[in-house]
Amino acid sequence: MTGTGPVEPVNAPDADGSFEVIGADAPRLTDRVAQRWGALPPRARKSAVAAGLALLTAVGALLLAPDDPETREPLDLSAWPADVTRWDYLGLAEHPNSPTTRGSYRFAVSVLRGPDVTLRVTGAAFDGLRAQSTPRPEFTVPGGATRRITVEISVSDCSELPLDAGFHYLDVTLRNTHAIQRHSFIFGGAFSRDLSDLLHEACDPIPPGPGPRPIGSASSQNAD
Amino acid sequence: MNTLPQQLANGLLLGSMYGLIAIGYTMVYGIVQLINFAHGEIFMTGAFGAFTVYFYILPDGTSMAVAVPLMLIGGGLVAILIAVGAERFAYRPLRGAPRLAPLITAIGLSLALQEVVRNFYPGADRAIAFPGLDTTHDIGSITIKDADIFLILSAIVCMAALAYFVRKSRTGRAMQATAQDPDTAQLMGIDTNRIIVIAFAIGGFFAAVAAVAYGLKYGNIDYRMGFLMGLKAFTAAVLGGIGNIYGAMLGGLVLGIAETLASAYIDEIPGMQQLGGQSWANVWAFCLLILVLLVRPQGLLGERVADRA
Amino acid sequence: MRRSLVILTSVLATGALTLTACGSRDDNGGSDNSDGDTTTLTIGVDAPLSGENSTTGLGIQYGAQIAVDDANKNKLVPGVTFKLKAYDDKAQPATGQSNATAITGDKTAVGAVGPLNSGVAQTMQQVFASAKMVQISPSNTNPELTQGKDWQTSKKRPYDTYFRTATTDELQGSFAADYAYNGLKKKSVFVVDDKQTYGAGLAKIFSEQFKKLGGKVVQTDHVNTGDKDFGSLVTKIKNSKADLLYYGGQYDESALLTKQMKDGGANIPLFGGDGMFATTYIEAGGAATEGDLATAIGVPADTLPAAKSFIETYKAKGYKGDYGAYGAYSYDATTAIIKAVKAVVDANDGKVPSDINDLRAKVVEEVQKSDFEGLSGKVAFDEYGDTTNKQLTVYQVEKGAWKAVKTGTADLG
Incomplete structure (x- = not known):
């Protein structure tokens, strides 16, 4: 389900589930x-x-x-996407699989003004983490609108992953008629805690699956 | 990696620069018992003089082998002019006045020079990029660059020339005589005014050499560069025994090496982590000064002379 | 007698020369033409306008100047002419404090913009709080200023009169640590700071975050502001085998440090904070700065369409200094004060309250309620007086110019 093709689950079995077409999970x-x-x-x-x-x-x-x-002159048409796009963390969607190496997180993405912005989530800072919006890896938010989307983050490699980083990042490519920007959205607070929970479950203390290998907690390297 | 040779080299380089500037303090003090606190600023104007030659006079793309000697001449001229001018117009009228008067004049002059450069030299309100001699060489475990070699060589050449001049030349001997007793020297037919001017000029030129080395080594100059360097060089002169030219150079080297080693190694001593590192270098340098003055109040090479004043 | 004179004079001279660093230079940069029927209100701007840090300090002064000129030209507050009065703090906390006293003592002053340095801000906050006068810094990033000494455990706002349009080092240090670790893939770092409120605070936060991410801080050291020779430090850095140098402080020292470090054979990039994001860093450090990095608050000015005319005005007027780091933030801070005055005047039937203390207190309340689109984005303040616009950029020196390599927006809720 994280394939790159344009999946459009019309009448799909889980259409009323928590993750589906972007915007389709809006209030009835x-x-x-x-x-x-x-x-x-x-x-x-x-x-x-x-x-x-x-x-x-x-x-x-x-x-x-x-x-x-x-x-001032109509600035909005020349708005750079990173300056008009806002991400707000809404909360945890369910963990869809077990053992837990993957979590789904819901965000409200707003484009404050200007032309439509197309977004693609490319990662979550660390090499050992994969992040992607589901079900489509790329989605568009019209100017002045807010969309709710789900981002799925999976742990592919526990080595070199800090379990309590304090801040977590989503790397996003933003595109509108004016520019393409690579931008990071930085989250403290709730998202950071929720993601840390996932990392703990996935990497600490017993590594699940064959891929991730055990490491000491990140704090053991803290001697300076 | 054993860092000691490199740290000693660092200290030696810093010390040579202190020493070159300290010569100016010590010569003037030796002859007229005046602490020329504007000397740090004479050093600074030397740097700006050299920069003017490089930036405004020489055509673009002049090779550094040609440029550096010309910059030495330009910086030297400016520094000598200002040092001699200061002597002629600020200090000579006060000769014979209470000692506090020329001292305060010196401080005023130093402020005036800083402000003049800041306000009237184009772009001098911030750091100005100075051409560098940045080719590096690895000698064993030591990395040094061309500017460092220039600094060491010019310190050696300047010191040797000065020693020869003071000992062998007629003027040099007249200088020694004036330092010993100006009144008697004058009675013996020595033109003490001329000797004093020469002392200021030599100090100014040495400061300019140090300034060019400073620019080549650190890559930028600014109107406040003379303050800390002047203070350190003055410390070096006192440490080595003010009035003694060899003492000034020795004091500079001791100060530079002590500072460098202190900042390099003190924080490795268990329990001393808080007192080590770069930011404590000045503290240790002044501690050393206090210690030396406690044991040898006349400085390392100073002679205990009967007070004439 | 002669020996004691030497010692006496050295003590005296050290003291005297240290004093020269103090003192203030008042620039009357404002265009003041008080017609009889308009009220003239003064906005004070305090920043280092000469010597250390003055490149960015002048950017603050002239950013505020353009805001005041715009407000006067557009008659933003009818019946009120604004005048900017600039104070030079020379990056000295004591000078900043006496400037703050001068500003609050001016009976036409309604607010102040500045200072540049967090350490200077610490000494000014109390003065403005006592006078109930608003102070907005375009550049202070130390978290303690708005969130109290124990900001990491329990946030508590120390002064209601202090605001800032810059985001905090908590975010900046973390953003830098993330870029160092994940972007540059650097795993061991040598951390140096200048022991000032800003530099030491930022370096500490960076170190903590970098270690949290799994990186290693191999060694730390400190320098003094005004130091020129870093030979000993460079040898230590080279010997430590660190693959990155993080520097908490201003460009005056870091430009020298990076040059000496690279000349000394330690070819690792220097990474710093917004304090060294200035063109002067590249001018002073020369080719050695290539590849060095700095985080800065906000997004690049050229991606802000609203800032375009500001930049054009700045250049056209031939103002000195560098607007790149804080110019737009200074403009927004000044505009926030002006808009607050407007709100007070509007609420008072279009008249300026005759009691200056009353006016000042009301302006503080209105600034807290600020909500407008400034040059740098939305201008609004949270319950601590921090900006709600939390954007950051990592810049890298490429071909002798700062180039944005990564931008980020924070949501710390």
């Missing part, structure tokens, strides 16, 4: 709204969009105008 409310929206006649839809846009523009103009009389 939106689904219902979408259905109703689809049921409207095209003209009504168009006028609704136009009215919505007009309203937004008006509100935006009202909010911005007095604050900043000399409005």
Whole structure:
């Protein structure tokens, strides 16, 4: 399931599971709204969009105008992806396998403004860790939108993996019409603890599987 | 790897630089009993003089073999000019005044020189990149570069020339006489004013040589470089016995080596980790000074002379 | 008598020459034209404007200057003309403190931007807190300043008046450690710091994080600010067989250190923090800096579209110093104060409160509520006074210029 092909699990058996098409695990409310929206006649839809846009523009103009009389040129089109993309950790998805060398973590990815940003999770700092968004390794978040995605992290080699690093990283390639950037998202707090839990389970004290080999805890090398 | 030879070489190099600058303190003190605290700044202006020759006068791409002697001349000229000018316009009018007066003048002059360079030399408000002689050579376990060789050679040549000059030349002997007793020397027909000017000039030139070596070795110069180097060189002069030119060089070498070895090895002594390392080098250097002055108040090579003042 | 004179003079001269490092130079950089009906309010900016660290310090001064000019030109706060008054702290804590006293003593001053150095900030915080005047540093990164002495165990904000637009060394040190270990694949590091609040703090955090990741700190040493000769240290570094030198401190010393280290045959990169991210580092260290690295707060200025006109103005005005490290942050810090004044004036029926102490106290409250898009991204402060915009970049010297090699955004929730 971590294949590189464009997997699109329409009506897949685990479609209501915790990890599937990006965005498809959004609250059901939106689904219902979408259905109703689809049921409207095209003209009504168009006028609704136009009215919505007009309203937004008006509100935006009202909010911005007095604050900043000399409005800057429309910067948004030239926004660099790393400056407009935000990751927030939501929590642990289930560990899908046992023995535990793999965990799934859910994030909310927001693109604050500007054009759509396409993201690909390429790693989690360490050589011994693999990270990938599931089910598709690459996903797009439209400008101004937030998507919830699941990142699967698996432990491939325990040697040289610190078990309590304090901060954990996701290396992500970000791409929009303006630029391609390689960027790291740094997490303290909950994600760091959850990932450390996985590393402990996978690498300490008994290494699971044939691949990982046992090492002393990272702190034993701390003499300086 | 045994680091001792390399550390000794480091100390020797640093010490040679201290020694070259210390000559200026010691000669002036020996003859007029004045501690020329602007000497560190004369060293600094020498560096800027040499840099001016390199950057503004010589065409781009001049080989360093040609450039370095010209820089020595340029830096030397500037340093001599300022040293002699300081003597003529700042110290000579105060000759015979209480000793505190020329001392305070010296401090004022040192501040003035720093500020003049900072404000009027283009780009001098921060460090200026100086051309380097960075080709390195490995001799056994010692790594040194061309700038280090230049420093050692110029220290040896300068010292030898100075020794010859003071002992053998007529002016040199007149200098010794003036140092021993200026009044009698004058009665014997020695032009003491000329001797004093020569002492300042030699000190200035030696400082300029050290400044060029400093630039070549560290790769940059700035308007405050004279402060710490001047203070250290003054310490070296006192350590070696102020008034004695060999003492100045010896004091410089002892100080440089002591500093280097202290920062290299003291933190390896069990229980002394907190007192070792680079940042404690100055502390150990001044401890050494205090110790030497306790045992030999006249300095390593100083002579116990009856106080004339 | 003669001998004692030598000793007396040496003591006296050392003292006197040390004193020369103090003193302040006031630059009246502002364009002040007070028409009768407008109120002139002063914003103080404190940074090293001469000597050590002055390249980045001047970047702070002129970043603030451009912010003030923009606000005056756009009449951001009707009826108020802002004036910038620059104070030179020479990177000396004592000078910073007396500058802080001067700023708070100025009856037209509403806030202060600066300082550059965390150690200087420590002495200024109390002064501003007593005067209930806001102080925003564009560059201080030491965690203690906002989160208290025991920030690692229990965070507690020491001063309500202190804010910063820079992120902390907790993050910076960790980011550097990660890049050293995972990006550069360096496993043993020699750590040197300059014993200052900023340098020592950063080096300590880096060491801890690097060890946590599994790396080894083979040896540590310290230097003094102002040191020039590092021969002995270089030999130690070479002998330690470390594959990376981490330096906590400013570019003045690290540029000399990297040159002497490479000339001395220890060909390992030097990695430092935002204190050495300046063009002067490359100018002073020359070719020896090639391959050296530094982390800096924020993302590269050229990826910030909003910063474009700022950079153009900076260059067009021919300002000295380097805007690259903190210029945009200084602009944002100054703008935060100006916007806070605007909020206070708006809440007071468009009039400037006549009591300066009242105005200052209200400005502090409004700065805490800041929320706007600045040059460096979103400007907002958390409950400790730290910026919520936590971005970092690793730069490497490539062909004589700093080039961004890795950027990161933190979410420490």
